[in-house]
Amino acid sequence: MADGKWYKEMCVYHIWPRSFCDGNGDGIGDLWGVLQKLDYIRSLGADAIWFSPIYPSPNADFGYDISDYKNIHPDYGNLDVFRELLGEAHKRGMRVFLDLVMNHSSDEHPWFQESRKSRDNPYHDYYYWRPGKTVRGRLIPPNNWTSHFEGGAWEYDEKLGEYYLHLFARKQPDLNMENPRVRQEFKEIMRFWLDMGVDGFREDVVTFIAKTPGLPNSYPWLPAINGLEHFSNLPRVHDYLMEFKKDVLDHYDCFTVGESPNTTAETALRYIAEGPDQVLDEMIAFSYMEADCILTDMIPRPFSLRKLKRAMSDWQEKLEGKAWNALYIENHDHSRVISRYGSEQYRVESGKMLAAMYMLQRGTPFIYQGQEIGMTNLRLPSVELYPDVSTQNAARIASHVLPRGQVLKLIQRAARDNARSPMQWSAEPNAGFSKAEPWFAVNVNYPEINVADQEQDPNSLLNFYRKLIRFRKDNPVALYGTYREHDRKNRKLYVYERAYEGTRLLVICSFTADQVRFDAPEGIKLDKARQVLGNYEVNFVIANGFTTRPYELRVYLIENEVRNEEK
Ligand code: NOJ
Numbered sequence: 001m002a003d004g005k006w007y008k009e010m011c012v013y014h015i016w017p018r019s020f021c022d023g024n025g026d027g028i029g030d031l032w033g034v035l036q037k038l039d040y041i042r043s044l045g046a047d048a049i050w051f052s053p054i055y056p057s058p059n060a061d062f063g064y065d066i067s068d069y070k071n072i073h074p075d076y077g078n079l080d081v082f083r084e085l086l087g088e089a090h091k092r093g094m095r096v097f098l099d100l101v102m103n104h105s106s107d108e109h110p111w112f113q114e115s116r117k118s119r120d121n122p123y124h125d126y127y128y129w130r131p132g133k134t135v136r137g138r139l140i141p142p143n144n145w146t147s148h149f150e151g152g153a154w155e156y157d158e159k160l161g162e163y164y165l166h167l168f169a170r171k172q173p174d175l176n177m178e179n180p181r182v183r184q185e186f187k188e189i190m191r192f193w194l195d196m197g198v199d200g201f202r203e204d205v206v207t208f209i210a211k212t213p214g215l216p217n218s219y220p221w222l223p224a225i226n227g228l229e230h231f232s233n234l235p236r237v238h239d240y241l242m243e244f245k246k247d248v249l250d251h252y253d254c255f256t257v258g259e260s261p262n263t264t265a266e267t268a269l270r271y272i273a274e275g276p277d278q279v280l281d282e283m284i285a286f287s288y289m290e291a292d293c294i295l296t297d298m299i300p301r302p303f304s305l306r307k308l309k310r311a312m313s314d315w316q317e318k319l320e321g322k323a324w325n326a327l328y329i330e331n332h333d334h335s336r337v338i339s340r341y342g343s344e345q346y347r348v349e350s351g352k353m354l355a356a357m358y359m360l361q362r363g364t365p366f367i368y369q370g371q372e373i374g375m376t377n378l379r380l381p382s383v384e385l386y387p388d389v390s391t392q393n394a395a396r397i398a399s400h401v402l403p404r405g406q407v408l409k410l411i412q413r414a415a416r417d418n419a420r421s422p423m424q425w426s427a428e429p430n431a432g433f434s435k436a437e438p439w440f441a442v443n444v445n446y447p448e449i450n451v452a453d454q455e456q457d458p459n460s461l462l463n464f465y466r467k468l469i470r471f472r473k474d475n476p477v478a479l480y481g482t483y484r485e486h487d488r489k490n491r492k493l494y495v496y497e498r499a500y501e502g503t504r505l506l507v508i509c510s511f512t513a514d515q516v517r518f519d520a521p522e523g524i525k526l527d528k529a530r531q532v533l534g535n536y537e538v539n540f541v542i543a544n545g546f547t548t549r550p551y552e553l554r555v556y557l558i559e560n561e562v563r564n565e566e567k
Contacts, residue, residue, distance in 0.1 A: 007282070008324055009047075009479055010047035011359075011364070012365070012367070013048070013050070013367050014331060014368045015049055016368075016420060017029050017031070017054050017063075018439065019433070019440065021425065022433055022436070022438070026434075027434050027436040027438050028076075029422070029423075029434075030075060031054070031077035032081060034049075034085060035085055035088060038085075038089060038092055041094065042092045043466070044462075044469060046094060046367070047094055048096065048097060049095070050097040050098075051099060052099050054076045055071060056071050056072070060389060061168060061169050061171070061390075062420070064099075064101055064172070065105070066101055067106040067108040069185075070189060070192050083197075086198065095199035095200070096197075097199060097200045097201060097202055097255060098193055099202050100186075100204065101205075102186055103205045104167065104168060104172040104173055105173065105175060106172065107170070107172070111126045111175075112126070114126075115127050116129075116159070125181075126176055126179060127165070127173045128165035128176055128211070129157075129160070130164075130215065131162055131163070132162075141153075141156075142154060143216060143218065144218055145165070145167070145226050145230065146225060146226040147167055147168060149172075149389050149393050150169050150170055150393055151393075153166055155170050155173075165215070167208060174211075177209045177240055183243060183244075187244065187248050194254060199253075200256055200257075202256075202258075202259065203256060203259060204259050205259055205261060206237065206241070206259060206260065207233045207237055207258065207261060208231050208232060209237055209240060210231070210236035210237045210239075211231045211234065216230060232262045233262065237271075238277075241279035244279075245279050255281050256281050256282075257282040258271060258272075258283045259283075260283045260285070264287075264314075266318060268315075268319075269318065273322045274322065278323075282325065282326040283326060285311065285326070287311035288328065288358075289329075289333075289334050290307065290311065291304055291307040291311065291341065293414070297414040297416075298397075298410065300413060300414055305492065305493075309485065309494050313483075313488070320362070324364065325363025325364070327359065327363040327365045327366065328358070329358050331366070332368065333416050334416065335413065335416070335418035336418050337371065338350055338375075339418070341511070343513060345513070346551045347376065347449075348374060348459075348460070348535070349535045349549075349551040350550075350551035351461045355371075355464065355465055356468055356507060356509065356533055356553050359468055359472060360498065361498075362480070362481065362483050365469075365472075367465070368419065369423050370423050372465040373424065373461055374461045375421075376443065376445065378418050378443050379412050380417075380441055381408075382408065383395045385441065386411055386417040387417065387440065388416050394414070395411055420440060421440055422438045424443065424451065426450050426453075427446065427453065431450060432450070432452065464535075471533060477500040477501075477557075478498065481500035481504075483497075484497045487521070492510060492514065492516045494509040495508050495509070495521070503558065503559050504558040505556070506521075506524060506554075506555070507554075508552075508553070508554045510553070511551070512550070513551065514548075515549070516547065517547050517548075518545050518546055518548055524544075524556075524558065526541045526545070527544070528558065529557065529558045532556065532557045533553065533555035534552075534554045535551070535552060536549055
C-alpha cells in the first residue's frame, strides 16, 4: 500500500438489495440471498460491499426514505441476519459499507411524525417547517425552490398551517442539520453501525445537507431546477462533516465516500484533499454519467466521447497527488452503461472495453450488480410499469412537451429502473433471482445474459472482470501510476497512459464499431510493449499502430523502460 490507506487498493461491489437475490422466496431480494452470494462476490475480487439502504422504509424512494436508521427492513431480514452477513463477509476478507442518508428521512420516521404534531414539539425543529407567504390574498410556499422528484420543494400541512421542505419526494422531508440535536442523532447512528462492525458509509447527497440561513428565494435557473445555490456545497457542509469525523469517524478504521451532485473536481477537493481539512475519503463524480445528457439523464443528447473523456480526465488530473478518486460507470441511479456508452450489438466487446476504460484509472472502482455480466436496459411497453418516483416525475414533466410514444422512448432510455431489474443469475425461471414472481420485471434477455452461462465461458465478460481486477491488484502501475491522456480531441478513441517507477500502461479504447487508425503516441514502441488485456483474440501491430475493430480494447504494459532503451 503506497501510504497505508487500504481503500486505495480495494474494489467495491454495489448491491441494490431489492433486486440482488431473493433468499426467502417472496419475490424480493434480501440479506439471506446476499449470504448465498458472498462467495460469488468475493470470486470477482471484490474487497468490499456497499449496500444501498437496507433500513425500514415505506419505499417511496426504494429505501432512500428511511423510517428507522437503526434497524433492517423486514423485507430484507433483521439485525441478526445482518450481523451474520457482516461476520461472513469479514471472514472472506470483505468489508461492508452502508448507505447513510442524512439529508432527509421518511415522513413516516417518528421524528417527522412528532415534528408535525405542533410548533412547540421538541422535534419540530428537526425539519424545515416554515409558514407560507401571502401574496395578493393567496398562500404560497416560503420560497421558489424546486424538488428533484416532485415539482415544488414545499408541502403544506393543513393541520399545522406550515410548509415543510423536501428537496426530493414529498415523503422525504429534509432534516435540519443546523440543529445540533439532529447531528447528535446521526453521530449515534454512525456509532451504532460502526460498533457492530460496519466498515464505513456512502453518504447520500451529502453536498446538500446545509441550506442558506433564512432559506431565500432562488434565481430561477431553469423552470425545473431552483435553489441549487442555496442548498448545494454551502460552507457548513464541511463544518458538519468535520464534526462527524472528529467526534465519530476518526475513532474507527472506516471509509467514507460522499455522493456529490453538482460538484466539480475543484469543489470536491474541499472535502477530500488529503490533509487536516479532509472530511471524506472519496467523492462520487456526477459528470461521468453526463456524456449523453444535460445535467440529468432525462434530458438526453447523443453520446459524446469527448465529454466523457473531459469528465474523467478532469477528475484524474485535478485529484492527482491531492486526493483519491471514486471510479464508476453504473449505479442504481442510471440506466445500464452498455446501452448508453457502449453497444448492445457489440455487448461483450463494449462491456470489456468500458470495464477497462474506467477500472484502469487511478482510484477505487465500484462495480454495480449486473454490470459484470453486461446487463442491458429494459424495454417495458408502458410508462406505468416503471415504479421509480423520479421516473414518474420525469414522465409527467415530459408529457407536457412530448407525445406519448416519445415519453415512453425517453423512459425506456433514461429511467433508473433500467438498473433495478432483478439480477440475472441463470437461465432458470425468473432468471434464478427468486422462486416466486419477482417484485419487478426481469429483463427478457436473461436466457442469453446470466451469471451461470458466463461462469462456463473463459472469455465471458464476467471472467474478464475477474481478470481485470486481478491485474489491477498485481500491478502497482494500475493502482498508483500517474495519469496522462493522449489524443484528447479524438471523437472515437480514448487513449491514456499510466506511469509508475519505470513501468507504463497504455490503455486504448475504441468507442465505435467503425475502423479507426490508432498510432502509438510519441515515445511508445508497441513492439517493445506487452499486450496484457484486450477484447479480441488475434492482435496485429503495423507501423507502431493498428486499425481498431468494433469497440476494441487493448492494454499494453511497457516494463523496465530504462533497460529496454539501453539494449
Ligand atoms: C441519491 C440516491 O442515490 C438516489 O437513489 C436517491 O433517490 C436520492 N439520493 C435521494 O435520496
